Amino acid sequence: MRHQLIYTLFIVFVLTCIILITSILSTYGNLKYWNKKLHFNSLLTLGMHPHLKLGTVNLTDGVYTYNLNINEFWTEFPYLQSYQCSLKLTPHGQYEKMTTLPLLILAIKSHPAFSTRRAMLRQTWATEREVNGYWVKPIFLTAQADNPRQMELMKSESRKFGDILQWNFTESHHNLSLKERCFLEWLEYQIPWVEFIFKGDDDEYVNPYAVVKYIKEHGSSPVTLHGYLRPHSAVMRHTKYRISENLYPFHLFPDFLSGGGFLFPGHSVKKLYDASKKIPVFPLDDVYFGFLALAANLTFRHDERFHVYGLAYNVCRYQQALVVHGIGPERMMKIYNEVQKAKIRGSRVDQKSEPLFSVILHSGTSYGSLTTPVRPVASLEEEGSPPDLREPLAAPLDTTVGPFAPQFITPIIPKVEIIYHEKRQPSSGFQYWGK
């Protein structure tokens, strides 16, 4: 009787010890060690992304404090918070074995429907190869489409080219933020040795030669992200990029790099990934990346050669450009070939196509007697007729600025300045947009 009791107590004691030791081990990092040994997919189903506790995350950049109320993120965007990254297709290629050359990943967000764009990119700048001492590997970041035919096509593209990374969430504007979070997770666990990552879209001209040159000149800091900086952008309450007051009551965002194309060092991946476990997923992907950078205490370097608002075609300027947004498949081949040819000839100045006009967008705000400077917030040069600015450049036009009560704020009507370069008619004028 007494022996039985002691025996039972002993068993209970041993079991408790086992449970305690396991939980201590998993808490202090060993789980991560074991996960690295596991197949990536099984790692993900273990639930590596811990559910955020409810409460408020407060981040500060020395100028403002940004409060992220996790409860509101769960209410409005539960899917973004709870999704556990699960892969359907993974890339393959020589980059997996490359150990001698530093690895540069060109990560290109793409929708399964845009197979024509991907095909054109593969024929131009998006091929796996060496570029001036770097091993360059393009990877398309994709999610699911409803169309089963497109999904089949993705599979065969992946078999053939090995450049597709695909998760099992559905493609959508807000779900793009999941590409950021899941891509960081993939980098951290699959290629922690990556040296640099360029992030862009499938409607862009990217110049791998210029990117490599840029990395050699400016890429020494492990904590600096590079791109076209959007300093303290105003929050929009109305357009496609609207954010509700409940989700984010503050009028400004922390600094972020325009999503049209930016560059970050492999050394920052772990910091960014760790940050992604502590803050809620913001429904705008470039702003989300800005929050991650802030939480990870990283810095930015702004450079004009990230032409996220487009650039009039000119061989010379395209040779210097790291990225140019808004180049469709029809123009890509011509541009790529001409820039390549010019490279072989040496950088001879070719001034054939001057832009016909530049567009500069100004915005500013006044509250009471205070007026924020009216500053150019975007500019763009084009050939031909002025483009419709509302979609890509709508960002700064929408809203009020500053930590002031809305009734004291009068947004200055944003100005669009168009400078014409035509020889016969040099003119400069303002055009106003009211609300």
Ligand SMILES: *[C@@H]1O[C@H](CO)[C@@H](O)[C@H](O)[C@H]1NC(C)=O
């Ligand atoms: C964050 O800021 C809010 C509002 O200022 C405050 O109520 C909350 O306690 C802060 N949370 C933390 C974790 O500091």
Ligand SMILES: *[C@@H]1O[C@H](CO)[C@@H](O)[C@H](O)[C@H]1NC(C)=O
């Ligand atoms: C994604 O895949 C995982 C694992 O197979 C599954 O548990 C999850 O429900 C899937 N999610 C979606 C949205 O299909």
Ligand SMILES: *[C@@H]1O[C@H](CO)[C@@H](O)[C@H](O)[C@H]1NC(C)=O
């Ligand atoms: C995001 O993806 C999830 C999972 O596939 C889907 O349920 C959800 O509807 C998507 N969000 C939007 C806005 O389409």
Ligand SMILES: *[C@@H]1O[C@H](CO)[C@@H](O)[C@H](O)[C@H]1NC(C)=O
């Ligand atoms: C953030 O980084 C800077 C250097 O870039 C450092 O001086 C500072 O201590 C860091 N802050 C935190 C909270 O880690």
